[in-house]
Amino acid sequence: MPELPEVEVVRSGLERHVLGATITAVEVRHPRPVRRDLRGPEGFASALVGRRIDGARRRGKYLWLPLDNGDALLGHLGMSGQLLVQRPEAPEERHLRVRIALEGSDEGRELRFVDQRMFGGLSVSAGGAELPPEIAHIARDPLDPGFDEDQFVRKVRRRRSGIKRQLLDQNLVSGVGNIYADEALWRAGLHGERPGDRLSAAQVRELLAHARDVMTQALGKGGTSFDALYVNVNGESGYFERSLDAYGREDEPCRRCGTPMRRMAFMNRSSYFCPTCQRPPRRRAVQTAVRTADQTRLEHRTVD
Numbered sequence: 412m413p414e415l416p417e418v419e420v421v422r423s424g425l426e427r428h429v430l431g432a433t434i435t436a437v438e439v440r441h442p443r444p445v446r447r448d449l450r451g452p453e454g455f456a457s458a459l460v461g462r463r464i465d466g467a468r469r470r471g472k473y474l475w476l477p478l479d480n481g482d483a484l485l486g487h488l489g490m491s492g493q494l495l496v497q498r499p500e501a502p503e504e505r506h507l508r509v510r511i512a513l514e515g516s517d518e519g520r521e522l523r524f525v526d527q528r529m530f531g532g533l534s535v536s537a538g539g540a541e542l543p544p545e546i547a548h549i550a551r552d553p554l555d556p557g558f559d560e561d562q563f564v565r566k567v568r569r570r571r572s573g574i575k576r577q578l579l580d581q582n583l584v585s586g587v588g589n590i591y592a593d594e595a596l597w598r599a600g601l602h603g604e605r606p607g608d609r610l611s612a613a614q615v616r617e618l619l620a621h622a623r624d625v626m627t628q629a630l631g632k633g634g635t636s637f638d639a640l641y642v643n644v645n646g647e648s649g650y651f652e653r654s655l656d657a658y659g660r661e662d663e664p665c666r667r668c669g670t671p672m673r674r675m676a677f678m679n680r681s682s683y684f685c686p687t688c689q690r691p692p693r694r695r696a697v698q699t700a701v702r703t704a705d706q707t708r709l710e711h712r713t714v715d
Contacts, residue, residue, distance in 0.1 A: 415552055415586030416629035418472050421494055425476065426467035428496040429522060432515035434459045444492075444508040444526055447545075448534035458535040459484060459511065470542065471549045471585025477540035485543045486524070489531025495523045509533055552586035553623045564615045567607040574610060574618070575603030575682065587622055590658045591629070593683050595622040597657035602689040603682050609692065657683045 437456035439445055448455040463479040474494070475483040486494065495504070499512070499521050509524040524533055536543035551558040563584060567577055577583055578592040587595070596603050598621040601614065610618075656666050661674040665685040675682050 414588030414591055414626075415472065415554065416591070416626050418469055418474060418488065418586070419554075419630055421488070422467050422469045422474055424496070425474070425494065425522075428520065429464050429476070429513060430467065431463065431465075432513040432520070433463045434461065434511055435514050436460060436512040438510040439508070440510065441508045441529070443529045444524060444532045445534060447532055450535070455533070455535055458482065463515070464513075465540070470546050471552055471581055472588070473543075473546045473549065475536065475539060475543050475546075481538055481540045483536045483539035483543050484533060485536045485539060485545060486533045487531050489526065489528065491528045492524065492526040492531030495525060497521050497523055549581050550583055550585045553584060553619055554586070554626060558584075560616070560619060563619065564612050567615050568610060568612065570607040572607060573604040574601060574607055575677065577607055578622070579678070587626075589677075589680050589682075590655070591622060591625050593657040594625045594655060595619075596689065597683075597685065598625065600688050602684060602691050603677065605692045657685070659683065 437459050439452035439456060442452050445452055445455045448458075450458060459478075462482070464476045464484075465479055466477040468475050468477065473485065473487050475485045477483050486492075488494070491506075493504075497520065499519060501521075504523065504525045506525050506527040507523055508526050508529065511522040511524075513520045513522060524531075526532075534545075536545055539545070566583060567574065570577060575592050575596060578587045578595070579589065592603070595618055599614070599618040601610075601618060607615075657672065660672045660683055662671050664670065665672055665688060668685065668687050670685055670687040672683055673686050675684070
């Protein structure tokens with residue numbers, strides 16, 4: 412799934428190519444990508460035609476284009492969504508779902524929403540030009556100038572949940588995602604299951620600094636692309652995957668100590684870490700020992 416750097420790359424591309432353009436026509440090829448718009452495909456289209464695009468903004472992994480009437484075109488890329496700016500005569504993409512014709516800033520351009528798996532989508536947010544109410548609950552991200560670092564540190568240290576789970580909590584901090592959480596944790600030398608209430612304020616601030624650094628570096632390389640599903644508005648892939656130190660490197664040597672990297676299941680995803688540099692929390696080891704002892708007693712009872 413595209414994370415903050417990838418979404419920011421798309422946002423900045425939209426800002427360059429569609430700012431000031433007027434929407435002249437909208438074609439919804441499949442209803443699922445506009446399922447969150449209660450007006451349905453026809454109502455979605457009619458709410459956009461004639462409107463001018465006045466900006467391109469982002470909150471976490473959500474994008475929105477403020478419109479001249481105070482509404483906004485709100486989008487999420489999901490697992491495989493792409494927002495492409497194309498010439499009308501360009502060949503249609505295989506999974507083209509929504510086609511938006513534009514006039515103005517870049518003459519004769521189209522904004523195309525392409526989505527193979529259709530977990531992403533578009534909708535028109537009434538009065539959402541400044542901040543769509545649908546995403547007002549989502550926290551700011553670490554690169555946002557308005558991000559409250561002190562508040563983040565306090566909240567993390569009050570919680571007993573693992574620090575990686577907290578990094579992925581969009582109500583606490585947005586945009587980090589699975590890949591960059593693993594990268595930041597590796598750089599900080601912290602295991603993802605380390606409870607927040609067992610971290611010092613300095614450790615949390617260091618982790619946050621690493622998250623900012625890795626995402627800023629990813630932005631400089633156009634994001635991370637493991638396949639053709641993430642591209643920028645011009646259809647180009649990012650190259651940061653070549654710089655990843657943790658994510659996707661199972662059994663490869665840790666670039667800090669040489670120990671083979673490990674992978675573990677986490678929230679229907681995968682976590683990658685170095686078992687030497689990022690030792691699991693002691694509490695987890697104790698709990699494992701208790702479960703093992705309980706299982707042994709149960710087996711003895713069964714045999715008896």
